[in-house]
Amino acid sequence: MASAPRMATASPAVRSLSEFSSEVVGGLSHPGQKELPSKYLYDAVGSALFDVICLLPEYGLSRAGMRMLERYSGEIIGRVPGPVMVAELGSGSGQQTRWLLEALARRQRVNYYPIDISGSALFRCQQELGQIDMVSIVGFERAYLDGLQEVAARRREGERLLVLFLGSTIGNFDRPAGDQFLREVRSILREGDALLLTTDLEKPVPTLILAYDDPAGVTAAFNKNLLARINRELGGDFDLANFEHVVRWDETERRIEMHLRSKVWQRVTIRKAGFRFYLREGETIWTESSHKYNPREVVQMGECSGYRCAGQWFDSEWPLAQNLFFAV
Numbered sequence: 197m198a199s200a201p202r203m204a205t206a207s208p209a210v211r212s213l214s215e216f217s218s219e220v221v222g223g224l225s226h227p228g229q230k231e232l233p234s235k236y237l238y239d240a241v242g243s244a245l246f247d248v249i250c251l252l253p254e255y256g257l258s259r260a261g262m263r264m265l266e267r268y269s270g271e272i273i274g275r276v277p278g279p280v281m282v283a284e285l286g287s288g289s290g291q292q293t294r295w296l297l298e299a300l301a302r303r304q305r306v307n308y309y310p311i312d313i314s315g316s317a318l319f320r321c322q323q324e325l326g327q328i329d330m331v332s333i334v335g336f337e338r339a340y341l342d343g344l345q346e347v348a349a350r351r352r353e354g355e356r357l358l359v360l361f362l363g364s365t366i367g368n369f370d371r372p373a374g375d376q377f378l379r380e381v382r383s384i385l386r387e388g389d390a391l392l393l394t395t396d397l398e399k400p401v402p403t404l405i406l407a408y409d410d411p412a413g414v415t416a417a418f419n420k421n422l423l424a425r426i427n428r429e430l431g432g433d434f435d436l437a438n439f440e441h442v443v444r445w446d447e448t449e450r451r452i453e454m455h456l457r458s459k460v461w462q463r464v465t466i467r468k469a470g471f472r473f474y475l476r477e478g479e480t481i482w483t484e485s486s487h488k489y490n491p492r493e494v495v496q497m498g499e500c501s502g503y504r505c506a507g508q509w510f511d512s513e514w515p516l517a518q519n520l521f522f523a524v
């Protein structure tokens with residue numbers, strides 16, 4: 197029987213408001229390129245907009261992930277033996293995870309721990325997955341590694357931990373930071389624990405640009421909502437009409453970058469942070485990166501971070517890889 201969805205209760209809300217404020221000020225005071233951390237794209241509005249992005253025909257990544265897990269979950273789970281508990285980093289609303297949980301629940305009762313900094317995404321996740329037979333959910337409104345540490349502490353004797361990091365969210369880290377992140381995850385795991393990592397693969401640039409700059413403007417709204425969030429939560433006075441959503445492909449770094457370009461010279465005040473800054477006409481604020489990979493480098497990323505690769509699965513319509521690693 198599915199148990200009633202529960203949320204971890206110790207909400208770090210107060211601390212996170214001051215963290216939000218100091219990271220915003222840090223990023224906007226950056227010499228040269230101004231930037232804002234992409235994790236702040238996901239408040240309640242941003243998480244809802246992201247779910248809409250996943251429905252867009254241009255954003256093939258999400259549908260490919262879903263298609264692959266529908267097709268290969270049995271095979272993937274079959275390679276992870278024994279009693280298994282599941283943690284998911286950045287679960288979002290958990291739509292792709294259903295297939296994996298159902299495959300595992302055919303063999304055992306499942307404790308599933310989604311970890312996400314967005315409380316509203318977790319709520320949606322619990323609605324989406326809370327009714328699967330044999331699966332109980334406890335959500336953690338935490339940053340990835342804090343949440344994973346708490347989840348790992350719940351491990352029962354003889355249980356293996358399967359960590360999911362889906363949706364190519366790893367691509368938000370630049371490559372050295374991605375390697376470092378995988379190492380930090382590994383330091384929380386035990387030998388034999390598993391990591392299922394989704395990585396979006398390189399594809400024609402026009403396809404990628406369209407995926408992050410859809411004609412309906414949903415991704416633009418998702419991006420601009422970051423400024424709206426600063427207005428709402430930190431007393432900012434960003435005028436959203438003075439910004440445009442810009443998407444670029446960086447050939448050297450092999451990544452999509454999302455920026456917000458100032459259409460005019462402007463002064464912005466963020467009252468609760470006691471901070472004022474200026475933007476030149478044409479200057480941008482960099483809000484997100486999505487790195488793209490080739491299959492071989494993903495294996496290497498895992499191998500240099502303390503894992504061995506136990507399988508890779510590919511989608512033929514939208515080049516994407518599901519990569520299964522074991523901690524060694």
Ligand SMILES: C[S@@+](CC[C@H](N)C(=O)[O-])C[C@H]1O[C@@H](n2cnc3c(N)ncnc32)[C@H](O)[C@@H]1O
Pocket residue numbers: 234235238243246250258285286287288289290291292311312313314317338339340341362363364365
């Ligand atoms: C690109 S979405 C992917 C969602 C889902 N895994 C999917 O594939 O559709 C990234 C998710 O990670 C969460 N997230 C971003 N940064 C985070 C962090 N530092 N700690 C925990 N969650 C984070 C966001 O709130 C969001 O739900």
